[in-house]
Amino acid sequence: MHKNALGRRVFAGLFSLLLPLAAVHAQAPKPITLIVGASPGGTTDRVARGIAQEMSDILGTTVIVENKPGAGGNIAADQVARSAKDGNTLLVSFTSFTVNASLYKKLPFDPQKDFSPISMLAQVPSVLVARKDFPANNVEELIKLGKSKPKELSFALGGIGSSLHMATANFQMVTGIEGLNVPYKGTSPAIQDLVGGQVDLMFASVENVLPLLDSGRIKFLAVTSDKPLKQFPGLPPVSDTVPGFTSQAWFGMFGPAGMSPERLAELNKAAVEGAKRPSFISLMTHGGGQVVTNTPTEFAEFIKKDIAHYADVVKFTGASVD
Template identity: 45%
Template sequence: MNRRDLLIAPAALAFAAGADAQIDSAPVRILVGAPAGGSTDTLARALAASMGTALGRAVIVENKPGAGGNIAAEAIARAAPDGRMLLMSFTSHAINATLYPTLPFDPVKDFTALTCVATSPSILVAHPSVPAKDMRELIALAKARPGQLNIAIGALGSSLHMAGEAFKMQSGVDIVNIPYQGTSPAVQDLLAGQVQLMFAAVGNVKAHIQAGKLKALGVSSAQRLPAFPYVPAIAEALPGYESSAWFGLFGPARMPAALARKISDAARDALQQPGMRKRLDAADAMAVGNSPEQFSAFVQSEILRWAKVVKFSGARPQ
């Protein structure tokens, strides 16, 4: 090595170190394929605050709603696998694999599964005029009156829609779907008695149940919820039934294993923080925090599981 090389080498090393430092300190963007203020957005923002501390970098949440989360998912599928862009997705990531005839990405191969952040069960509620006080009575009533009961759907193809379809498929009942453009108008019509039944997020109907304006017939989780210990799990009347929404963190495909593990660990550590636990409790969600390998296997099993329900429902994207 000559004198010129000796002079250049340290400069090159210093430049490379500076570039690495710049990459390490660059903000992380978490895309959310849902509007601001919803459950996915709320959880993403709570997670971002705690992850930023663990990673030593700013973590920013950006909303890219539309097409059931597919717009945000496509952006991440096309992103560089450098950890700067992540996706906070939800159950529709698995449902859309069958719901949409074609997708501009592969929901498994084009992503690195990092961790399942949380799950959130729903609750089947009825207008007080429905003459059934529990799930067994509802199933008997629906079988005695095929096609005469109806159920509100806040969004076609959503996890709440599929919760209802899974119930119908497993119980063999014929209940008519009444689609709405959003959860709020569906809940309002349910309160007014314009529709009879609805699978809803717990937070959207908790106050109405407590006020006696709606009847809680069953929760979609495998066990009863601490918030409603007197409301049976649907599985108590329909063994094997379970349908909870989930929220998960993904990166682009081909992320280096060490980088994926670092981000996954930061997210999982964030889920243990008291502030994050408080936010999850407020959203009636339960922390998961599994490994990248476990989450990847879970996503693949969810795609297969929901494919059967989507096909049964005959649903098509709006």
Template identity: 40%
Template sequence: MQKTRRRLAAALCALVAGLGATAAIAQSYPSKPVKLVVPYPPGGPTDIVARVIAQRLQTQTGQPFVVENLPGAGGNTGAAAVARAAPDGYTLLVATTAHAINPSLFKNLSYQFGKDFAPITQLTSGPLVVVVNPALPARTVPELIALAKAKPGDLNFASSGNGQSTHLAGELFNATAGTRIRHVPYKGSAPALTDTMAGQTQLMFDTMLSAMPHVKGGKLRAIAVTSAQRSPAAPDLPTVAESLPGFEAIAWNGLLAPANTPREVLAKLSTELRTAMEQPEVRERFEAQGFAAAWTAPEAFAGFIHAEIDKWAKVVQVSGATIE
């Protein structure tokens, strides 16, 4: 009996000590620089979002938040590095829509997106915009669908790469509208837009940040946005869903930590990020890129991620897309 009591007492002491240590870690976090891994090259939309957030978090916490770009393999190189990092809150991943697509698209990922990360919060949410070459005789979504059905397989759409949201949004459009617009992948948004403007490809689903300057310059025509509601950045543009009910393809960014990061650290980060994204200057920087600030609690973000994984898995299956 005495041995049992001693064991229980020892276990209780260990539990209390562990809780105390965890609380102390959370209270002092962050006590050194925090790395935000952006799995894409510098200068893109995700990199810009990360740097806005990093600057604000540094101001709030007094500790450096450093952006590190680890591009490669459609965002998988950086994601794999964070999945292997110590679960202490000092190495975080700035994830995108592509990371919810990749589990269905890549056959041999070295990490599991739905299991190897602890969601912290969504950062941004924004539509893609459907842009066409001005010579294309389609000014609305119904006209584009009619043209594609009249010439099945003749039209093609450019994307910033296999598996990117700019690719799968087009495949979702095909599946929803019953069209056969062929996919032409590029290595980045810039060359894809260049060929669309030149008429080598007829249309593209791209971020507003990349595409709208060319629309304003008269080199492309915008016909719709891919969000469920119209975008405040272009309120006169209809949504695809106004012609194809239920269609929605948004580009998003979110922040994740390695799995098993202490809950108290995740909660601290979530609170700091909520404060950051309530700042007018942060919202204005996001809106300038066609994004809206989209803070969510960790549990809600986890549910959103799993819904996105399921949604895009169906699109990948219908499209037949795959990457070794």
């Protein structure tokens, strides 16, 4: 009996020591998963990994990045739309989120009703470039040439439905140029053909053409930001010739619809604070972009307007995906 009583006291003592540990474990925040609708290594992936690191530090929890490429980001978006409303599964998306609302005939989700916009994270402009012996040296000369030769100027498209495709379409729509659009499966092969002189023009990402800046292999005409970029000294914005024209890819964070206001506010605060940290700012400016953050309400309004904007652009292109 004495041994049994001693054993019970020892067990009770050990159990009491384990209770605080169990409580700590129960209170530990669950990891957050950022679903990315793009392959590793691209701009969207880098944005996601950059903000994941900052938010992990701010929230004191693990933030994991999971790549789910395919269908222009729709596979990733659909997964988040169907996820639990606890804010532990989030989406880092890009311009295709609003483009796809018009590009795809049918989506498995509603981009405005099935998500909780958290915050925009960044915007990245593109660069209008031409083959090295292209006769126009600026946007004004390009527009005059394009209007004098309808459907003769060839524009390389770095992916149907991409932000670069939409920049091309928007430019043609507002300037009245009827171009011959040549689709490619990505930006790299399009640039190769531009360098080789097989196509005349294209809108390209900053990071893809920056290495060619002083090579003399292509001609730089303009940037699509509203201000000049420090990476391209002396290169004017398209808007200097075409007032009001801007075309910038955006990147932002979403949760599923129905998250609590408290959780939404917590995630917005962490995302905004993380995006304004020097390391994330450096990541964005390296690729010619800039950090842009907002409130959930402001981001939701932006999404609404962007869907309407791209509805007109997609209609102009005639592009459609079943």
